[in-house]
Amino acid sequence: MSTDVTAEGGHGAVPTGPEVPTEPRPARVRRDWPLYEVFVRGKRGLNHVHVGSLHAADDEMAVDAARDLYTRRNEGVSIWVVKAADITASSPDEKDPLFAPSGDKVYRHPTFYEIPEDVPHM
Amino acid sequence: MTAPTLERPAADEAALQEHFDATIAAEHRIEPRDWMPEGYRRTLIRQIAQHAHSEIIGMQPEGDWLLAAPSLRRKAILLAKVQDEAGHGMYLYSAAETLGADRADLTDKLIERMQKYSSIFNYPTLTYADVGVIGWLVDGAAICNQVPLCRSSYGPYARAMIRICKEESFHQRQGYELLMTMMGGSDEQRAMVQDAVDRWWWPSLMMFGPPDADSPNSAQSMAWGIKRHSNDELRQRFVDMTVPQAQFLGVTLPDPDLEFDAATGHWRSGAIDWEEFKRVLAGDGPMNAVRIARRRAARDENAWVTAAATAYAEKHGA
Ligand SMILES: [Fe+2]
Numbered sequence: 001m002s003t004d005v006t007a008e009g010g011h012g013a014v015p016t017g018p019e020v021p022t023e024p025r026p027a028r029v030r031r032d033w034p035l036y037e038v039f040v041r042g043k044r045g046l047n048h049v050h051v052g053s054l055h056a057a058d059d060e061m062a063v064d065a066a067r068d069l070y071t072r073r074n075e076g077v078s079i080w081v082v083k084a085a086d087i088t089a090s091s092p093d094e095k096d097p098l099f100a101p102s103g104d105k106v107y108r109h110p111t112f113y114e115i116p117e118d119v120p121h122m
Numbered sequence: 123m124t125a126p127t128l129e130r131p132a133a134d135e136a137a138l139q140e141h142f143d144a145t146i147a148a149e150h151r152i153e154p155r156d157w158m159p160e161g162y163r164r165t166l167i168r169q170i171a172q173h174a175h176s177e178i179i180g181m182q183p184e185g186d187w188l189l190a191a192p193s194l195r196r197k198a199i200l201l202a203k204v205q206d207e208a209g210h211g212m213y214l215y216s217a218a219e220t221l222g223a224d225r226a227d228l229t230d231k232l233i234e235r236m237q238k239y240s241s242i243f244n245y246p247t248l249t250y251a252d253v254g255v256i257g258w259l260v261d262g263a264a265i266c267n268q269v270p271l272c273r274s275s276y277g278p279y280a281r282a283m284i285r286i287c288k289e290e291s292f293h294q295r296q297g298y299e300l301l302m303t304m305m306g307g308s309d310e311q312r313a314m315v316q317d318a319v320d321r322w323w324w325p326s327l328m329m330f331g332p333p334d335a336d337s338p339n340s341a342q343s344m345a346w347g348i349k350r351h352s353n354d355e356l357r358q359r360f361v362d363m364t365v366p367q368a369q370f371l372g373v374t375l376p377d378p379d380l381e382f383d384a385a386t387g388h389w390r391s392g393a394i395d396w397e398e399f400k401r402v403l404a405g406d407g408p409m410n411a412v413r414i415a416r417r418r419a420a421r422d423e424n425a426w427v428t429a430a431a432t433a434y435a436e437k438h439g440a
């Protein structure tokens with residue numbers, strides 16, 4: 001077989017060789033609906049957690065679509081949606097100097113302090 | 123997402139590659155805005171996009187039975203299952219978009235046949251027993267494929283797969299239960315189940331892809347943590363799981379060479395017709411044209427809904 005067909009297509013093998021195009025064609029992209037990121041609170045007492053994204057015409061439609069897409073089995077009690085374009089992120093990767101200031105402050109962790117084993121309730 | 127422009131030293135590519143390799147080696151996940159090799163990104167888009175297409179096209183064979191399901195209970199179950207497959211497609215398009223793909227463009231590439239979907243969905247669902255056999259064999263094979271993908275090195279893909287795998291178990295069980303019910307029915311119903319098994323068994327084995335010897339790029343995908351097990355390994359796992367289920371059900375798998383190898387503890391199946399696989403994947407299966415035509419109609423005939431919602435949002439804009 002000339003190209004690679006791998007089982008990693010989930011519901012069945014799909015071609016993954018270089019002949020399969022990957023890049024969006026600008027002329028074809030229908031920039032109609034904005035991308036929203038979706039956050040779900042699983043149950044009372046938990047934080048909202050990012051679960052994925054979807055496209056919607058407006059905020060209200062984004063909430064409705066998020067309910068259908070991400071909470072079909074009681075996975076949530078509350079949903080936040082926010083336009084992806086409105087999110088400001090810290091940095092392009094996860095080894096950024098932005099987080100360096102906390103790296104050398106080991107004294108912020110309880111394990112920094114040595115307490116004898118026999119001190120009760122510590 | 124937009125990143126504030128921070129002053130960063132221009133790292134050279136070798137250092138970036140080194141950091142990427144170290145992340146993979148440590149079994150940590152690659153996240154969307156990390157630097158990644160172009161080949162890694164493109165391979166992931168190919169895989170995730172066509173996985174998404176398979177979920178979306180995969181709604182059609184079973185969707186054909188929604189109006190003909192024999193009871194309200196069966197109809198509700200099938201509707202929930204088909205809706206799940208739509209959800210799976212959406213989770214995956216969402217993951218593909220984190221790599222720079224565009225959802226509407228991906229759909230166009232599917233309709234224009236520049237990207238493919240799993241060949242299994244190019245076979246017709248001739249009787250209601252096919253609904254049960256798809257749940258049992260096709261979703262069963264999908265589970266074998268998908269469980270290792272929960273550990274994919276690409277974070278958004280792995281997370282989508284965890285969500286999908288939770289839902290697939292319902293798909294397989296509803297199918298098997300449907301078949302058990304039919305096997306407990308009339309001779310005619312039992313014959314329908316056997317006929318469906320005869321038609322779906324070999325295409326299900328083909329879902330795992332060609333033999334390892336014919337998969338030249340697998341080694342690279344393994345090194346990247348995109349692929350976790352070889353095609354043949356996954357196929358063997360599926361056969362070993364499925365044979366006892368067939369025995370319990372009381373159906374015969376249509377393979378005269380199928381036999382238990384006591385030395386290894388594995389079931390050995392006969393030769394697979396890879397010419398058929400290539401033909402169907404290339405577009406010459408019984409249902410290729412129908413599947414694509416329906417997807418095209420869904421896009422084109424619903425375009426006015428998209429336009430109306432856009433106009434409404436603009437008029438009442440935030
Ligand atoms: Fe699925």
Ligand SMILES: [Fe+2]
Pocket residue numbers: 207261264290293
């Ligand atoms: Fe499924």
